[in-house]
């Protein structure tokens with residue numbers, strides 16, 4: 001089948017590449033000519049494990065092409081995916097200017113029946129708005145289908161190729177048939193496809209992200225409580241997670257959820273609820289808890305250094321909002337850096353993939369280390385903000401010899417508290433006991 005994907009970012013590039021991999025002919029359209037040029041020349045534009053191999057294979061086989069021309073991109077396509085940004089507008093609601101702008105343009109170009117698919121995360125009622133935008137310039141037949149995307153960055157290819165479910169929102173029989181043909185290989189591999197109306201599909205996406213964000217904020221509150229009553233959040237997590245009704249996944253406390261989606265999608269659902277005359281109380285609390293949690297380590301650090309961070313030097317492991325991505329959108333590490341710099345401290349950071357992106361944002365405000373151990377040189381404390389695998393079992397001897405103080409503030413609970421206690425560290429994490437040998441603190 002011939003497919004166009006408009007918007008070649010995280011979702012667009014993964015969608016385009018994976019549909020090419022299942023035998024379709026895909027043209028990806030993007031307004032960013034540099035991106036299109038790089039992709040056309042075989043240079044991948046995002047870090048996503050496993051994607052490059054598929055991208056290069058399908059590019060070579062001519063099943064994957066890139067263009068800046070919407071007209072060329074959609075001409076022969078039967079299905080046109082919209083994988084465009086839906087950033088928060090000033091009031092927190094999803095800004096549909098990209099989606100509706102492109103839909104109007106598509107209306108000017110349509111000559112025959114096509115299925116337009118909202119892959120972006122869009123509020124309830126957007127499929128109808130897209131239809132109206134196309135109708136401004138086109139009176140022929142077309143369908144608009146909602147097919148929200150549930151992939152996670154870092155495991156995007158796997159999530160796309162082996163989804164827990166595919167949601168297809170359409171009330172058109174013709175639209176359903178076209179989408180059914182496209183997803184047939186997925187169904188044959190045993191992945192469920194759930195059909196519903198457009199509005200339910202649109203809400204399903206926000207409900208999924210908001211529910212997951214709620215799980216995280218809930219656990220972060222349990223962690224807060226653990227610290228105050230002397231319980232261990234890891235034990236509580238294991239204790240509740242083994243109940244199938246709760247489930248083991250997404251119960252990890254930390255320094256808050258970040259990324260390009262949870263923060264904006266929870267906010268957008270609260271906003272659309274307001275517009276529907278309903279106050280979504282739980283989600284307001286979820287956002288409030290997350291705002292506080294992002295800076296959970298800061299009061300601990302300040303207390304440890306007697307409220308004086310001036311001239312203190314911190315090593316920071318992890319900049320990306322989560323491991324296996326170079327994405328730094330709403331990354332908790334950035335909020336921590338801001339606080340440390342404002343208090344007069346200096347920072348030396350290391351992240352396996354995200355340093356280039358942070359460098360573009362912060363320039364020389366912090367030092368970017370060659371590796372995780374170089375970041376530790378002369379540090380008064382190490383802060384861990386992202387749970388990259390290589391941080392999980394570090395060489396503690398190297399840590400001790402590089403740092404000024406054996407002090408760790410761990411926002412991702414990477415280390416076993418008892419084991420690290422034996423190594424003589426001052427160690428504070430999230431929702432677990434702090435340990436503090438008296439001898440190692442050189443202020």
Ligand SMILES: NC(=O)C1=CN([C@@H]2O[C@H](COP(=O)(O)OP(=O)(O)OC[C@H]3O[C@@H](n4cnc5c(N)ncnc54)[C@H](O)[C@@H]3O)[C@@H](O)[C@H]2O)C=CC1
Nearest residue numbers: 007008009010011030031032083084085086120121149153
């Ligand atoms: N990043 C993720 O993990 C997921 C994102 N989503 C949703 O998917 C949508 C897209 O997100 P991302 O891929 O992360 O965004 P992104 O920012 O990585 O990519 C968007 C792309 O659209 C292009 N673009 C902007 N205006 C355009 C236009 N007029 N014509 C053609 N291209 C244009 C941009 O140049 C960019 O390459 C959002 O609604 C997001 O909420 C959904 C699931 C997962």
Ligand SMILES: O=C(O)[C@H]1O[C@H](OP(=O)(O)OP(=O)(O)OC[C@H]2O[C@@H](n3ccc(=O)[nH]c3=O)[C@H](O)[C@@H]2O)[C@H](O)[C@@H](O)[C@@H]1O
Nearest residue numbers: 149150151152153250251252254256257258259261321322
């Ligand atoms: O709509 C989207 O864009 C996507 O948003 C999330 O995916 P993503 O943002 O890539 O990352 P997650 O793995 O969900 O993590 C989000 C944030 O939650 C945090 N998190 C996650 C799990 C956990 O137990 N605890 C926790 O603090 C992570 O550190 C990260 O900051 C969803 O998991 C995807 O299903 C969805 O498609």
